[in-house]
Amino acid sequence: xxxxxxxxxxxxxxxxxxxxxxxxxxxxxxxxxxxxxxxxxxxxxxxxxxxxxxxxxxxxxxxxxxxxxxxxxxxxxxxxxxxxxxxxxxxxxxxxxxxxxxxxxxxxxxxxxxxxxxxxxxxxxxxxxxxxxxxxxxxxxxxxxxxxxxxxxxxxxxxxxxxxxxxxxxxxxxxxxxxxxxxxxxxxxxxxxxxxxxxxxxxxxxxxxxxxxxxxxxxxxxxxxxxxxxxxxxxxxxxxxxxxxxxxxxxxxxxxxxxxxxxxxxxxxxxxxxxxxxxxxxx
Amino acid sequence: xxxxxxxxxxxxxxxxxxxxxxxxxxxxxxxxxxxxxxxxxxxxxxxxxxxxxxxxxxxxxxxxxxxxxxxxxxxxxxxxxxxxxxxxxxxxxxxxxxxxxxxxxxxxxxxxxxxxxxxxxxxxxxxxxxxxxxxxxxxxxxxxxxxxxxxxxxxxxxxxxxxxxxxxxxxxxxxxxxxxxxxxxxxxxxxxxxxxxxxxxxxxxxxxxxxxxxxxxxxxxxxxxxxxxxxxxxxxxxxxxxxxxxxxxxxxxxxxxxxxxxxxxxxxxx
Numbered sequence: 001x002x003x004x005x006x007x008x009x010x011x012x013x014x015x016x017x018x019x020x021x022x023x024x025x026x027x028x029x030x031x032x033x034x035x036x037x038x039x040x041x042x043x044x045x046x047x048x049x050x051x052x053x054x055x056x057x058x059x060x061x062x063x064x065x066x067x068x069x070x071x072x073x074x075x076x077x078x079x080x081x082x083x084x085x086x087x088x089x090x091x092x093x094x095x096x097x098x099x100x101x102x103x104x105x106x107x108x109x110x111x112x113x114x115x116x117x118x119x120x121x122x123x124x125x126x127x128x129x130x131x132x133x134x135x136x137x138x139x140x141x142x143x144x145x146x147x148x149x150x151x152x153x154x155x156x157x158x159x160x161x162x163x164x165x166x167x168x169x170x171x172x173x174x175x176x177x178x179x180x181x182x183x184x185x186x187x188x189x190x191x192x193x194x195x196x197x198x199x200x201x202x203x204x205x206x207x208x209x210x211x212x213x214x215x216x217x218x219x220x221x222x223x224x225x226x227x228x229x230x231x232x233x234x235x236x237x238x239x240x241x242x243x244x245x246x247x248x249x250x251x252x253x254x255x256x257x258x259x260x261x262x263x264x265x266x267x268x269x270x271x272x273x274x275x276x277x278x279x280x281x282x283x
Numbered sequence: 284x285x286x287x288x289x290x291x292x293x294x295x296x297x298x299x300x301x302x303x304x305x306x307x308x309x310x311x312x313x314x315x316x317x318x319x320x321x322x323x324x325x326x327x328x329x330x331x332x333x334x335x336x337x338x339x340x341x342x343x344x345x346x347x348x349x350x351x352x353x354x355x356x357x358x359x360x361x362x363x364x365x366x367x368x369x370x371x372x373x374x375x376x377x378x379x380x381x382x383x384x385x386x387x388x389x390x391x392x393x394x395x396x397x398x399x400x401x402x403x404x405x406x407x408x409x410x411x412x413x414x415x416x417x418x419x420x421x422x423x424x425x426x427x428x429x430x431x432x433x434x435x436x437x438x439x440x441x442x443x444x445x446x447x448x449x450x451x452x453x454x455x456x457x458x459x460x461x462x463x464x465x466x467x468x469x470x471x472x473x474x475x476x477x478x479x480x481x482x483x484x485x486x487x488x489x490x491x492x493x494x495x496x497x498x499x500x501x502x503x504x505x506x507x508x509x510x511x512x513x514x515x516x517x518x519x520x521x522x523x524x525x526x527x528x529x530x531x532x533x534x535x536x537x538x539x540x541x542x543x544x545x546x547x548x549x550x551x552x553x
Contacts, residue, residue: 007381007450007453007454008381008382009377009378009380009381010378011378011379011382011384011386011387012378013374013375013377013378014374014375014378014379014387014390016370016371016374016375017371017372017374017375017394017434017438018375018390018393020371020430020431021393021394021431024409024412024427024428024430024431025393025396025397025405025431026393027412028405028408028409028411028412029405029408031408031411031412031415032404032407032408032411035411080303081303081306081307081310082307083303084299084300084301084303084304084307085303085304085307085308087300087304088300088301088304100308101549102539102543102549103308103311103312104311104549105539105548105549105552106311106315106535106536106539107311107314107315108552109488109535109538109539110315110531110532110535111491111492111509111512111528111531111535112492112494112509113492113494113509113512113513113516113528114318114512114527114528114531114532115314115315116516117318117512117516117524117525117528118313118314118315118317118318118528119314120329120516120520121317121318121321121329121331121525122313122314122317122331124329124331124520126328126329126330126331127329127331128317128331128332131331131332154310157310158310158311158313158314161307161310161311162311162552165307166552166553167553169553170553189290189292189293189296190290190292190293190295190296190297191292191295191296192292194296211399215399218401219401219402219403219495221403221494221495221498222494222509222513225517226513226516226517235401236401236403236495239403239404239407240403240498243407243499244498244499249411252407253407253411256401256403256404256407256408257404259401259404260400260401260404263399263400263401264400267399
């Protein structure tokens with residue numbers, strides 16, 4: 001009983017941050033929940049009006065559904081392009097890995113406004129895509145690419161791609177290279193080895209990447225609003241409009257809570273799938 | 284094993300993987316290149332490719348006082364956010380890193396949760412709290428809000444660095460008679476320093492680039508750079524923004540290379 005083990009520290013060291021979080025993270029969220037249960041903007045009467053107003057309103061529900069659907073599309077595109085990139089990274093020589101890592105990490109650290117601005121330049125009427133289409137004769141007049149669903153998906157995929165690729169690199173580099181050799185020695189072709197051996201073993205990494213990409217894509221306020229424009233409304237902008245422009249705090253709070261629950265539901269689902277796949281990968 | 288001369292299965296696999304990799308790299312790189320190129324345009328539009336090249340938008344940047352003001356505000360807030368995040372985050376990381384207790388696991392989840400929850404909802408919630416307790420919007424409220432969403436980066440990298448620390452070093456230091464504080468200063472801190480630096484850098488970048496929290500917790504006196512740029516882009520497509528973006532990309536690449544050398548940043552992002 002002389003002294004505490006030298007390798008661990010007192011849990012009390014976490015107190016300052018825990019206190020900070022209690023005051024400035026947990027308390028605000030509790031207030032948010034409380035405000036969402038007021039029926040009027042002057043905060044006098046309690047009720048479930050705000051939730052009913054959202055959940056019974058086809059417009060609000062369509063905003064929620066299109067936001068989640070957007071997340072699914074971006075996640076799938078990131079997976080489709082990110083997996084081969086991670087695959088190539090793991091098989092590259094050291095020097096090439098350094099260059100590839102810079103390419104992967106740079107977008108992660110570049111300002112979101114800057115990255116989104118790039119897509120405005122690329123997708124605009126005088127942008128690179130339209131100039132290419134016109135000069136190749138594939139289009140007679142500039143196409144409207146900005147403010148379209150496809151434009152938002154591609155722009156978000158670029159912004160969130162690093163979040164998918166980094167966990168995939170970790171998962172792929174953990175796979176024993178002998179497994180693939182064994183698979184091909186036993187007569188499995190490249191595609192079959194990939195689907196039967198590599199893919200199941202990387203499932204935990206895939207789930208981790210999908211979770212991060214999905215959560216980031218549906219909350220990406222700047223990219224959604226600048227590339228999507230005024231025609232497309234997603235949950236973050238809906239929340240912002242109700243709270244700032246219309247000063248309807250109870251409804252904005254209810255939107256926030258519904259959005260939070262939706263995100264938490266998705267996180268729980270991905271975590272569950274990740275745990276199942278880990279059991280599968282190790283079993 | 285003998286290699287077969289041509290294997291259509293292997294060839295198609297390599298071809299598909301290669302093509303998708305090239306598409307991914309193009310998608311990741313193109314926006315950065317396009318912004319850098321268009322920032323040197325000599326025209327008043329964002330036409331790509333530009334009709335001619337000049338430095339005039341970078342020169343125009345020297346007089347853009349609104350952007351200077353916003354950039355300075357963002358820098359000051361990010362600096363304070365980083366300092367507070369490192370102090371609170373490193374202390375908390377030491378406490379929870381090796382602890383197997385349930386409390387430590389729960390605290391770890393709590394400290395990480397701002398990374399997954401929609402920051403916009405937190406921004407609104409923080410605004411409600413500050414107006415309830417009568418704290419007016421100021422740089423202080425911004426720094427508090429930013430710290431909540433930036434501290435997870437410090438905790439994540441520091442906890443990871445502590446987990447890799449060989450406990451034998453700490454035990455031998457103690458058995459040679461070194462006090463806990465001495466061991467911390469001479470053994471633990473130097474070994475986890477790259478992790479702390481990487482976390483501090485990520486926290487700084489996250490604060491400097493933050494929009495969702497700043498959106499609710501700033502006013503005209505505390506204009507922030509990403510918000511200023513966003514509002515400029517909403518209104519008119521100003522080529523000055525391309526020049527600002529060019530400067531930011533240059534500084535980001537510079538910081539990235541320095542951090543890779545100093546702290547092995549990319550390994551700590553995985």
